[in-house]
Amino acid sequence: MAVAKAPLNPDHLTWQGGTQPMKVGYGKLMMWIFLLSDTFTFSALLISYGLVRFSFPTFKDVIPDMTYKTFELSQQYWPIPEKVFEAVPFLHGISLPLVFVGLMTFILIFSSVTMVLAVEAGHRRDKADVEKWMLWTILGGFTFLGSQAWEWAHFIHGSEEGSILANGAKVFGANLVQNEYGPAAFADFFFFITGFHGTHVLSGVVLNIIIFYNASNGVYEKRGHYEMVEKVGLYWHFVDLVWVFVFTFFYLV
């Protein structure tokens, strides 16, 4: 096979040879494409949230005299998030609007940093550093999941006062049919959007544990590269990215 064939294609079109399209490994490219499809899913969820939210009257449409300070929860209009999400664990009865979700945002951003540090350690093929930062990332993931479990429990359980329905009955907390915060659609979107994101975090934590396990057993050391850390890192950062959008569109706007 010493005869050198004249190339039929220019170099940049070599596909079946050694050259990788876009200079990334197959798995990494496919992870990106998967994340793109996941972007569409989350966009659909958030767009429908926006559509339904703005199709309901605001409290100003129903009671023109009401301001953000005097706001009260009612089934008649869409709630404002700072009046719904104002509880923090161990600080019962104190109104701290959005503080707990702010903390959750911080936890997730921090675990994103530790993940990217693990990826960086992988580039240096520093096994001990990869293990250390993967552990921090797993810890961050569990902390976030625990916070979300508390948030859900509190949301489902509701306040002590509850709120009064149009027929005079009282409703406490939330389920898919009715809730004390506002229209049924509000709690439905809360469960679906944060639930779908939480499921992503859970799978991310499982993937991170697998990566940590493999890294500790020297699987990637033997393979000669730590690209798996990078691929799972992409997924983990995406989960953080989605939370940034959920935080804005569900809790801030």
Next chain:
Amino acid sequence: MGHSVENSTEKQKPQTKELWKVFWILLAITAVEFIIAFQISSDNNFGKWLKITLFILLTFVKSFYIVGNFMHLRHEVKSMIWTIVIPVVFVVWLLAALVYFEGGYIGSVR
């Protein structure tokens, strides 16, 4: 695979300054979002839409940092960047067009 493999077996020093910088930027932007949420009143229309605009802009700034630096997309080849960015631009375009041309319709049928 795609990235260069170093030949030396010596331990390299971690290059993490840039990554921590991005972390502090993300944290600062989140803090600014909190300040906006509680300092600008939504009781008038101007304040309400100013807040919404600022929140969306800051969210996109944050996502540029996460995707660009953490997910390393800034340092990939051009075709790779566009493969990811163009479909997302289409989604945003679709959303903007729907809100602009069809957004009022739901109000008239409910």
